[in-house]
Amino acid sequence: MYDLPTVFNYDVIEHFYKARGHRLTLPLDYPSHQHSAEWHLFHHLSKPASKRVGSVVTRVSDPEAADLFFMPFFSSLSAIVNKTQWFIPGSDKERRDVNYNYNNEAVQEELVEWLEEQYYWRRNRGWDHVFLAQNSNALGRVMEKIQKGMLLVSDSGRASLIKDVLIPYSHRITTYDGPVGVENRKTLLFFKGNRFQRREGEVRDMLFRVLENEDDIIIRHGSFSKEGQVEASQGMHSSKFCLHPAGNTPASCRLFDAILSLCIPVVVSDYIELPFEDTLDYRNISIFVNSTSAVKPGFLVTLLRDIPTERILR
Template identity: 50%
Template sequence: MRRGSIWAPTLLLLLAYLVLHGASNVFYFESRAVVQSIGPAARHLKSSESLIALPVSESRPLRIFMYDLPSKFTYGVVERYLRSRGIARNDKRLRYPGTQHSAEWWLFYDLEQGEDRRLSDASVRVMNPQEADVFYVPFFSSLSLVVGNGKSEDDEDPYSDEDIQEELMAWLEEQESWKKNKGRDHVVICQDPNALKRLRDRLKNTVLLLSDFERFKPDQASLVKDVVLPYTHRIDSYFNENVTLDRDTLLFFMGNRYRKEGGKIRDQLFQVLDVEPDMVMKHGTQSREGRRLAKVGMQTSKFCLHPAGDTPSACRLFDAIVSVCVPVIVSDDIELPFEDELDYSEFAIFVPSINALEPGYLGSYLRSISPDLLKQKQQRLREVRKYFEYEEKGGAVEMIWLEVKKKLPFIRTMINRDKRLVERSSGNCSCICS
């Protein structure tokens, strides 16, 4: 991973800090959760139970205060998107367009519901900011990014994503909750890799919900403080339980062949794999017909190729997961959502780029995978599929809030450090700060 050498010592320092300074509030780290335990109770643990905690779902839910932003930052963005593309608004409630960056809609929509209709039991919305663990800023930043690309030249009131970002920041900086802790307990979503580009230096204290670190500076985003999101899959989920090993195609890929930056590997893979038997490599773009063809291809293939796009991640990985098509990931710098909970090697295959580009290598490797191992990976895909479904209770929305909850020890650490640190003459920051 591109940042691996930095974050290992960072996490060790954070753990040491919490252990040494947690006399009254002891935090136990376990592979599935970080849960707060009151000090005296911890002393009653048996020695064999030390450093073991109840799962997050069995502790109290994350308390979220969602800002009631002016509508121009939420539904107003949807309305401008529809106007810019000449799409008629034919119902009373504006509908968020289906895009791969729809997480911002589902988190907002979920928190708008009554508690009995929520998609997540891992969090509760509180109306009193004094009760909040975190403050959620529900700006539709990814949709706002693309609104301007579709505006007509004769629009009397042209839309500017940069201007609305500045307006959002001005609004936030007036809020007492923001001022209190310099935004450290705030959660901001920017799933598109170019979203909120103008504000990144001013939002670097916050917990960012994003899909990729590729276009962020190291002091703006990191695995330590931020949460990696899954893209919204664009094709329908495969619910047939009778997945057979005689799916016709060995490896399937359909997508844009020509991409920028790290995505240039796609064209090279086309050249190498297009001549392989029982492999399907199709150049295609996102459209209704394209999604239909991709659905058929993925649901009739054993393996689905996931090369890097313009950035290391793309929605195609999640299309493959919900299609029960074992992902073959050729993206050396990819970061994956919920990786503290999920072992992707159980249901995906990772191939270094240098090997994938060797003629004959990938086909030979995939054909060597035994039917039993393939069946195991397909079964595991069925089991993990729900965690990538935004519309499903206990799915992606719940997983995201669980991941945010695990950031609370770090948030508290940084807030407390801010209270005692003096102004430093240099711009350098200690490693746990980034």
């Protein structure tokens, strides 16, 4: 792992909080979001070797001994720093809209300039370098310049399935720790999220139309705010099935939130590729329905209601 200048990691965290009007306290905590793998891997590799006993990854100090070179740039966090945010500097009545001037594209260009000065980058034009780019806009400015490297991504649309690796989203809701069973799961199917999405995500609006009036189904439009996370946790923890439709990308953290909630994912995403599919058979823990069938009135409801309790528990 490279010891990058802090402008590419810790400074990004600082800018994120400043953009939202938060007071900075040390040490800076990486903000929780669905693209947090960049932090978890960086944090793991930053630990002394004595704290990484049993790890499948070994960090070496001699670059000649390295098989791969990890770039700890918080590219996904950098992609969401410079957004207009509402924040409360003094009281709940004191709100103002602030557009924080953080130049994500300039930071990406600076990263490439730094890389071009490194011998081991120039040696193989980066094919043995690893970048995390979970957010669909992460590293977008310089993608052509680093495309020979290995990308760790969650959106299969950005990946070369020859050289890149699909990784899971970080789950965002509370992990379920209640009893295993269906007695307390009174809702058949649950979904909360943005109803209107682009491309394949247009299936969401059609699913709303055929499902929103069903008595034992909860399907709601809403953003993933803190309040929304609480509602999503409660909904997933009390439902037998959790809907996972395509959005702006084929997959999202919702699938992994459902698994950790013991809520069976119902995947309606025709072009989805999932992490570690060569090892994990997701058909054992999920239900996959093609979008053409899913949007037919009554199809999805009948399918789920006919699944016996024994199969759900299995």
